[in-house]
Amino acid sequence: MQTKYGTVKKAIKSKILDGTYEPHHKIQSESEMMKQFNVSRHTVRLAIGELVSEGWLYREQGAGTFCADRTRRDAQSNSLPRKNIAIITTYISDYIFPSIIRGAEAYLSESGYNVSLFNTNNNHEKEREYLEKIITQGFDGAIIEPTKSAYSNPNINYYLNLERLNIPYLMINAYYDALEPISVLVDDERGAFLQTEHLIKQGHRDILGFFKTDDMQGNLRMKGYLKAHRMHKVPINPKLLNTYQTDEKETKPVEELTQLLTHIEARPTAIVCYNDELAIRLINVLREKNMKVPQDISIVGFDNSFLTELSEVKLTSVQHPKAELGQTAAKLILDMIKQQHNHKELKQEIKSVKYPTELIVRSSTREVPVKGRDLEKAK
Structure with a gap:
């Protein structure tokens, strides 16, 4: 205490x-x-x-x-890189995060840098604690996955202080809009558009969407889902659009899907999932209801993670660069550090990177008859 x-x-x-x-x-x-x-x-x-x-x-x-x-003292101690980089992520050992971290860590280690990993568990207090460590413990720069990036962040002043102290940082997977930092992202909106369009072209009209909305990725993926419906002139049923928060991810989607499956007349024929982790969780719900994928219902994930091959039904999913994203983030932060230390050989502007998305089609989706219209008209 x-x-x-x-x-x-x-x-x-x-x-x-x-x-x-x-x-x-x-x-x-x-x-x-x-x-x-x-x-x-x-x-x-x-x-x-x-x-x-x-x-x-x-x-x-x-x-x-x-x-x-302390600026003058810190500036003197910062005159040469100390070869220390912080990586802050919302999670370290879960899902796709180990691949992202390995990509960044390998590149930084080859460049002679020590890497310290910090895990916020998507908690702003933890994020603040680690930002204080970056400021006080002599880090040359930081790669940061923002916490609950869809919300106003209580730690914005810490980021502004990083900028004042000339400690470079960039953000991965998402960013705080107010700061407009250098970032390395996936085109989340386009990815969800491809998920949804694929199902529409297969004839699906009642497409259930699940999106985590306390981060930027989830909101962009929801936008892509809606945009695909509008572009293909498919009416959006509000009852089929479901949102949840990080702390609800293991319960709310399962409860919502279970509830929807009890109403046979309004039962969806396909599901767009925020990520592969959720898709596998919902496949288990379908199995408990004696429903088969894709015969009874099609399902699409996002991130093309190792989970796509674990289920007996191989999951259609959107490609995520993972290790490559981490490597790119590592390269950019080192460029920012070099620029900070006035290396003349680095003259080009450092820009954010957004990776394009691609849908990897496997066996979790199938074509269904289009009610009241020719399938070709939906393509």
């Missing part, structure tokens, strides 16, 4: 690290902090005293306590 003075110390340090307190900026008075944290003056002075001795603050007699200017 954290001590009272530790809580005060951490709060002051966080305001320094997120840029709230700039160099030579006067911090709150002792009285204000006593009231804010409901602690004694002794507790506040103990916290401030440690931060002064550690070089985060300085005192001026009769004027108050100020944020120290």
Whole structure:
């Protein structure tokens, strides 16, 4: 359990690290902090005293306590790369993340860099903790997968402070729109368009869509699903569009599909899934209902992961570059570091990368008769 003075110390340090307190900026008075944290003056002075001795603050007699200017000291220590890169992802060992990380780690290691891996579990508090480590522990740069990228991020100030301190960072899989960072992405919208168009061209009209909407990818994939319906003039049934959050991914889609399958008259003939992980989970639901894929219902995944070959029905899925995406991110962050250190040989502008998508067709989908129209007209 954290001590009272530790809580005060951490709060002051966080305001320094997120840029709230700039160099030579006067911090709150002792009285204000006593009231804010409901602690004694002794507790506040103990916290401030440690931060002064550690070089985060300085005192001026009769004027108050100020944020120290660490920029010059940090700039001196940053004059040469220390060969340390941070990789922050929402998950490390799950699903496609190991492949992405291996791609980045292999390239960085070959270039002589040490890699530190951090896992946020899609939690903003964890993200903040690791951003503080990047700022304080001498990292040359960072590759970051943003946490809940569809939402306003409470850690934006930390990213702005990274920029102020000239610590390069880029984002993978998604990005925070307000920051407009260099990023390495997959064309999620186009990928979901291809998923849905494939099913429409096979004659499907009642296409169930599942999309995780607390990240940018899920929203773009939902957009692609809707765009394919509109382009092919297929009416969208709102009851067939389902969304969920990360913490609901193991329960809500399963419950929604189970509920829909109880109504035979409104039963969908195909499913577009946010990713392969979800597709396999829903295939298990169908199996429990004695429904066969693709004879009774077609299903399409996204990411072309190892899961596509695990089921007895090989899963149609959208290609994801995985290791190549990680390698590209690693190359770009090293280019950004070189540019930061004014290497004259790097003159070109560093740009974001978006990988095109391709649908890998396997045996989880099949053609069905088009109700009331010729199949060719849907193509």
